Each structure stands twice: as structure tokens, then as C-alpha cells.
Amino acid sequence: MIEIKPHPIGRCRIRVPGSKSYTHRTLIAAALADGTSTVRDPLRSQDTLLTLAALEKLGATVDDRESHIVIQGLGGRFKPCADPIYLANSGTSMRLLAGVAALGEGVYTLTGTPRMYHRPIGHLLDALNGLGIAARALETAGCPPVEIPGGQASGGSVAINCSVSSQFLSALLLMAPCTRDGMTITVSHGPVSRPYVDMTVDILARFGIQVRRDGYTRFDVPGGQTYRAGDYTVEPDASQAGYFWGAAAITGGSVTVGGVSTASSQGDVGLAQVFERMGCHVVHAADGITVTGGHLRAVTVDMADMPDMVPTLAVVAAFAEGTTVIENVSHLKAKESDRLTATCNELKKMGIDAVADADSLRVTGGRPRGAEIDTYDDHRMAMSFAMAGLVVPGVKIADPGCVEKSFPDFWQVWEQLRAE
Numbered sequence: 001m002i003e004i005k006p007h008p009i010g011r012c013r014i015r016v017p018g019s020k021s022y023t024h025r026t027l028i029a030a031a032l033a034d035g036t037s038t039v040r041d042p043l044r045s046q047d048t049l050l051t052l053a054a055l056e057k058l059g060a061t062v063d064d065r066e067s068h069i070v071i072q073g074l075g076g077r078f079k080p081c082a083d084p085i086y087l088a089n090s091g092t093s094m095r096l097l098a099g100v101a102a103l104g105e106g107v108y109t110l111t112g113t114p115r116m117y118h119r120p121i122g123h124l125l126d127a128l129n130g131l132g133i134a135a136r137a138l139e140t141a142g143c144p145p146v147e148i149p150g151g152q153a154s155g156g157s158v159a160i161n162c163s164v165s166s167q168f169l170s171a172l173l174l175m176a177p178c179t180r181d182g183m184t185i186t187v188s189h190g191p192v193s194r195p196y197v198d199m200t201v202d203i204l205a206r207f208g209i210q211v212r213r214d215g216y217t218r219f220d221v222p223g224g225q226t227y228r229a230g231d232y233t234v235e236p237d238a239s240q241a242g243y244f245w246g247a248a249a250i251t252g253g254s255v256t257v258g259g260v261s262t263a264s265s266q267g268d269v270g271l272a273q274v275f276e277r278m279g280c281h282v283v284h285a286a287d288g289i290t291v292t293g294g295h296l297r298a299v300t301v302d303m304a305d306m307p308d309m310v311p312t313l314a315v316v317a318a319f320a321e322g323t324t325v326i327e328n329v330s331h332l333k334a335k336e337s338d339r340l341t342a343t344c345n346e347l348k349k350m351g352i353d354a355v356a357d358a359d360s361l362r363v364t365g366g367r368p369r370g371a372e373i374d375t376y377d378d379h380r381m382a383m384s385f386a387m388a389g390l391v392v393p394g395v396k397i398a399d400p401g402c403v404e405k406s407f408p409d410f411w412q413v414w415e416q417l418r419a420e
């Protein structure tokens with residue numbers, strides 16, 4: 001448990017680590033490439049290191065140096081691995097690797113924490129089955145742990161339901177180029193979280209893979225392609241920038257997050273625009289995005305494309321005038337925690353009126369009071385409620401170490417808000 005002590009933040013410049021989503025994708029693409037790749041500025045956190053360790057078990061040669069990681073790829077074919085591959089509660093690792101493991105020569109078991117056993121993967125398993133790959137859930141239907149047999153991925157046409165996660169589509173897109181016949185992927189529902197699909201397509205393009213797409217409904221990926229080994233740099237994580245912009249919004253201070261720009265495919269960069277609508281002043285410059293707090297007013301906003309920023313926005317909304325309505329976020333129930341319920345519970349403890357239904361969240365701004373905040377083993381709960389502690393006395397965050405999942409240095413970087 002740590003207590004966040006209120007303090008003004010003035011003008012600060014912050015650097016956040018490399019993007020989690022881009023790090024997962026770059027490591028996987030490098031492991032599939034033919035030859036040696038260098039991955040610079042990767043995020044080294046629990047989740048991305050689990051992906052890296054998994055790729056090593058699948059036969060990639062990894063040399064993790066201080067500032068970069070060197071990966072000798074396998075040219076699209078993973079080696080057998082008899083031991084279960086443990087992926088904790090990293091949904092991105094689980095879903096993306098469940099797709100590309102089908103390119104291997106072994107039969108793979110992918111497993112994780114008890115919470116992972118409740119996170120859906122059935123739609124991806126259905127799609128793999130439709131491609132003739134006998135992938136299956138080992139305990140509960142539609143959830144990890146899963147068994148993925150290699151040697152059966154020749155490609156073909158497949159439909160994928162992406163109403164609960166875009167990661168199923170990303171998994172198919174990452175495996176498709178290495179199949180013999182290629183894949184035509186039709187999205188039957190969704191996708192939710194669309195910018196993550198763009199990040200996947202962006203990584204494919206950077207590694208020299210051809211993809212033809214019709215918006216988010218159809219993707220044609222020719223088979224027999226080879227990921228091009230090379231030198232790749234991971235951009236800063238826009239999702240992590242959100243907590244620092246939120247700190248500015250709540251305190252009336254001014255925070256610049258370096259290296260983040262709207263040119264990025266990371267959808268979470270859009271949170272700055274939401275804060276602008278709420279009354280903050282936002283400046284986009286070549287070297288980063290600055291948010292300066294102002295009088296906060298409620299917004300109604302569709303957050304289907306920015307699911308990870310919902311707790312961040314909900315906490316900021318607790319300080320805004322009026323009722324903020326966050327729409328189209330049913331997929332939040334399947335994250336590290338049920339984030340709709342968790343966010344409501346903890347806001348209510350702070351005396352804030354927060355109501356969730358199946359796919360939306362309403363937060364009425366007020367005068368939040370201090371509380372012990374449970375974090376549900378969910379890094380984003382800890383980082384979001386830390387913002388409230390900058391202005392409300394007595395905010396205590398349980399299990400602060402849960403930030404290891406995506407941002408091991410979070411609390412040290414958070415302290416920089418005080419120093420400036």
C-alpha cells in the first residue's frame with residue numbers, strides 16, 4: 001500500500017517507456033524474420049519479457065543488451081517446445097502467440113494466471129479450427145490454457161469475430177504471411193480496439209509484408225512471405241502518457257510527454273483530445289504533446305478504440321463538472337480485471353457517483369474523498385487512481401507493484417511530477 005500525497009505539479013516534461021503493443025509485435029515479427037534483427041527502445045516489463053521468453057522457447061535466439069535486443073529469427077517456423085509456455089495475465093502475449101504458434105513444428109501449450117483462465121480466446125480458436133488447425137481450450141471452453149498444434153497452418157479463408165478483442169485479428173494477421181496459401185480474413189463482428197489492428201498492419205509493413213485491406217472488414221495476406229530482418233525502434237507508449245496528461249488535467253498543471261504524437265497508430269494518443277474537449281489546453285509539438293489543466297467539464301465519448309484509457313478518463317471525470325458518459329466499452333469486462341466494475345467500485349469508495357451497465361460507464365464529477373483503492377491485480381487501476389491522490393488527501397493504492405505488468409518504473413517517473 002502506498003499513499004499518494006497531494007502536491008502541485010507546475011510544468012513538467014516526462015518520458016515514458018516504449019509502447020507495450022509495439023514491443024510485443026516487433027519481438028514476434030523479429031522472431032519470425034529470416035535473419036538477425038535489432039529491436040531498440042523496447043519496453044521491458046513483465047508482459048513483454050514474457051513474450052520474449054516465449055519466443056526463446058519457440059527457438060528464437062535472443063541477446064538482451066542494455067539498450068536493445070538482438071533476435072535471430074527462424075524464418076517463419078518455430079521449433080517444438082514440450083513445456084507449457086507461461087504468459088501470466090498478458091492477453092496480448094496469449095492471443096498473438098496462440099496464432100503464430102500454429103506456424104511451428106510442435107504442439108504448444110499456452111497457459112497463464114487464474115485470471116487468464118477467464119479471459120476469452122474462443123473466437124480465435126474457432127477461426128484457427130476453420131483453417132484446419134486443431135487448436136483447443138484445455139480446461140474451460142473458450143478460455144486459456146490452450147493447446148495449439150503446429151504443422152497444420154496452410155492458410156485459406158476465415159471469418160473472425162472481434163467483438164470482444166481485436167487481438168484475435170492481430171494474431172491471424174501475424175501468422176498469415178508465413179502460411180503456404182496466404183489468408184483472406186473477414187471480420188464478422190467489430191473489431192473493437194481498431195487502432196491495435198492498425199499497429200499490427202504497421203508492423204507487418206515495416207517488416208516488408210504485403211497486406212491488402214478493406215477498412216476493418218477484410219484483409220488479404222498473400223502466403224509464402226518472409227518477415228524482413230532489420231533494425232527497428234519502438235516508439236514511446238501513448239497509453240502510459242495518459243496518466244501524466246491526466247495528472248495535468250486534475251491539478252491544473254502542465255505536462256509534456258516527449259516522443260508521443262498524433263501521427264502514431266496508437267489510438268490512446270487520442271486521450272489528449274478528449275481532455276481538450278473537457279477544457280484542458282493541448283499543444284501538439286514536434287517533440288511531444290503537452291496537456292495543461294483547465295476547468296473540467298463532462299463529455300460523452302465513444303471509447304471503443306481506447307479501452308485501456310477508460311479508467312484514466314473515469315478518474316479525471318470524477319473532477320469534472322457534470323456526468324461523463326463513456327460508451328461502447330463492453331470489452332473492458334475481459335481485461336486484467338473487470339474494469340467497468342472495478343472502476344465503479346473504487347470511485348464509489350471516493351464518494352463519486354459511478355454507474356456501469358453492459359457497455360458503458362457514467363461518472364458524475366464531485367468532490368472525491370480519500371480512500372484505500374483496491375487495484376484488482378490491474379496495473380491500469382493503480383496508475384489511474386494515483387492521479388486522484390495528487391489533489392485528494394488520503395488516497396492509498398493497494399499492491400502498487402502491479403504496475404510491473406506494463407511500466408515497472410511508473411512510481412519513479414511519477415515522482416518526477418513532484419521534483420519539477
Ligand SMILES: O=C(O)C1=C[C@@H](OP(=O)(O)O)[C@@H](O)[C@H](O)C1
Nearest residue numbers: 021092165166167193196307308
Ligand atoms: O493488441 C494489443 O496490443 C492490445 C489490444 C487491446 O486489447 P483488445 O483488442 O482485447 O481490446 C488493448 O486493450 C491491449 O492492452 C493491447
Ligand SMILES: C=C(OP(=O)(O)O)C(=O)O
Nearest residue numbers: 089090091092093308335
Ligand atoms: C488489456 C491490457 O493488456 P493485455 O490485454 O495484453 O493483458 C492492458 O495493458 O491494459
